[in-house]
Amino acid sequence: xNTTSYVSGQIRTYDTSTGNTSSGFYxxxxxxxxxxxxASGFSNGLALGAAVQARRVQDEIHxxxxxxxxxxxxxxxxSHAASAKxxxxxxxxxxxxTQGASTGGNTPARSSDAIYPNAQDAWLAEVNEFMVIYPRxxxxxxxxxxxxxxxRKIAEEQPLASGxxxxxxxxxSLNSKGEGVPEPAKGDPxxxxxxIYRQAVNGSVADQNALGIGFMSGKNPFPRDYQRSRYWFQKxxxxxxxxxxxxxxxxxxxxxxxxxxxxxxxxxxxxxxxxGDKSATAMLAVMKTKMSAAELRASE
Numbered sequence: 001x002n003t004t005s006y007v008s009g010q011i012r013t014y015d016t017s018t019g020n021t022s023s024g025f026y027x028x029x030x031x032x033x034x035x036x037x038x039a040s041g042f043s044n045g046l047a048l049g050a051a052v053q054a055r056r057v058q059d060e061i062h063x064x065x066x067x068x069x070x071x072x073x074x075x076x077x078x079s080h081a082a083s084a085k086x087x088x089x090x091x092x093x094x095x096x097x098t099q100g101a102s103t104g105g106n107t108p109a110r111s112s113d114a115i116y117p118n119a120q121d122a123w124l125a126e127v128n129e130f131m132v133i134y135p136r137x138x139x140x141x142x143x144x145x146x147x148x149x150x151x152r153k154i155a156e157e158q159p160l161a162s163g164x165x166x167x168x169x170x171x172x173s174l175n176s177k178g179e180g181v182p183e184p185a186k187g188d189p190x191x192x193x194x195x196i197y198r199q200a201v202n203g204s205v206a207d208q209n210a211l212g213i214g215f216m217s218g219k220n221p222f223p224r225d226y227q228r229s230r231y232w233f234q235k236x237x238x239x240x241x242x243x244x245x246x247x248x249x250x251x252x253x254x255x256x257x258x259x260x261x262x263x264x265x266x267x268x269x270x271x272x273x274x275x276g277d278k279s280a281t282a283m284l285a286v287m288k289t290k291m292s293a294a295e296l297r298a299s300e
Contacts, residue, residue, distance in 0.1 A: 115230050115258060126163035129228055132221055133190075133197045134171065136181045143181060150174050164201045193221060200232060208236040209243045216247070216256075226257030242272035246280045253287060262291050263298035270299065 116122035130137075137143050150170035158166065174180025184191040200207035211222075212232035218224030230251050236244025245268045251257050253265025266287050272280035288296070 113234070115227055115234065123163050125225075125228060125231075126167065129225075130164070130167045130171075132223070133194055134181045146174055146179050147171070150180075162201075164197075168198065168201050190221075200235075205236040205239055205241040205244060208232045209241070209247065212236065212244070212247050216251070226251060228257075230257040237268060240271075242275045242277035242280055245269065245272035246277065246283055250283065262287070262295045266291065266296070266299040 116125065137147050147170060150173050151166060154161070154166045154169045154173065158169065161169070171180055175182065184194050196207045196210050200211050209232070212229045213219075214222035215225045215229035215232065230248065233244045233247035233251065237248040238244075249265040249268030249270075249272070251265070252260070252268065253262050254260060266284070269280050269283050269287065273284050291299075
């Protein structure tokens with residue numbers, strides 16, 4: 001059943017004529033299913049400007065960058081099935097991708113908080129994401145080798161850092177010595193994407209939402225990846241941000257990027273609606289039409 005939903009939230013925009021960025025607010029209405037309406041409305045308002053012209057990543061990431069959590073020694077360009085020798089590991093790295101979201105308060109216990117089945121799958125997704133932002137690393141064996149070494153070093157030094165934090169720290173370490181992929185210049189079509197990624201990794205909920213929207217909608221240069229969308233919306237939702245809670249809840253509700261759990265998804269969107277968020281209130285009304293009485297009771 002098609003319905004009209006109202007969506008709103010924070011956005012980051014880029015002015016190609018001045019090179020300036022600004023944060024703002026988007027609201028609008030779209031007619032489609034809950035998750036698609038959320039993605040469509042936000043991607044229309046995201047206004048990435050010239051950044052959306054950045055090219056898509058062209059190839060799958062090579063198995064070489066599997067790092068400490070099962071990192072594999074595979075030559076640059078080797079096939080997925082190549083034999084590998086694991087690098088010895090010390091303490092396992094703890095990342096939010098395997099911990100689930102911190103919800104606060106009472107909530108039904110659900111497996112839907114676990115986005116990836118294991119840490120190695122989470123790491124591969126994190127590397128793939130990084131290569132969307134900095135694709136030149138996988139196009140050059142020397143650059144790839146330097147990133148490989150830098151990631152190992154950072155992982156050893158910062159065992160509690162998340163995968164995106166380690167990748168970005170390794171990238172910054174290489175650039176400090178003039179050995180990495182240079183940051184895009186302000187005004188370059190890819191500059192805003194790199195800025196959004198960096199700010200999201202550093203905890204900006206507006207930018208975490210932007211990445212969640214990018215992966216949900218498949219807006220260039222992002223591939224459509226509902227698991228990465230869940231990851232970033234989960235990060236934002238766990239801080240209490242209503243935009244993140246609506247995004248995370250709709251993905252759980254419709255089973256995109258993981259198992260479907262209508263009661264759990266409804267619960268997250270209800271948290272956002274409790275803050276007075278209009279898009280969340282509208283989304284709840286749509287969700288109720290699809291839920292049984294038992295599912296509604298389970299969401300309480």
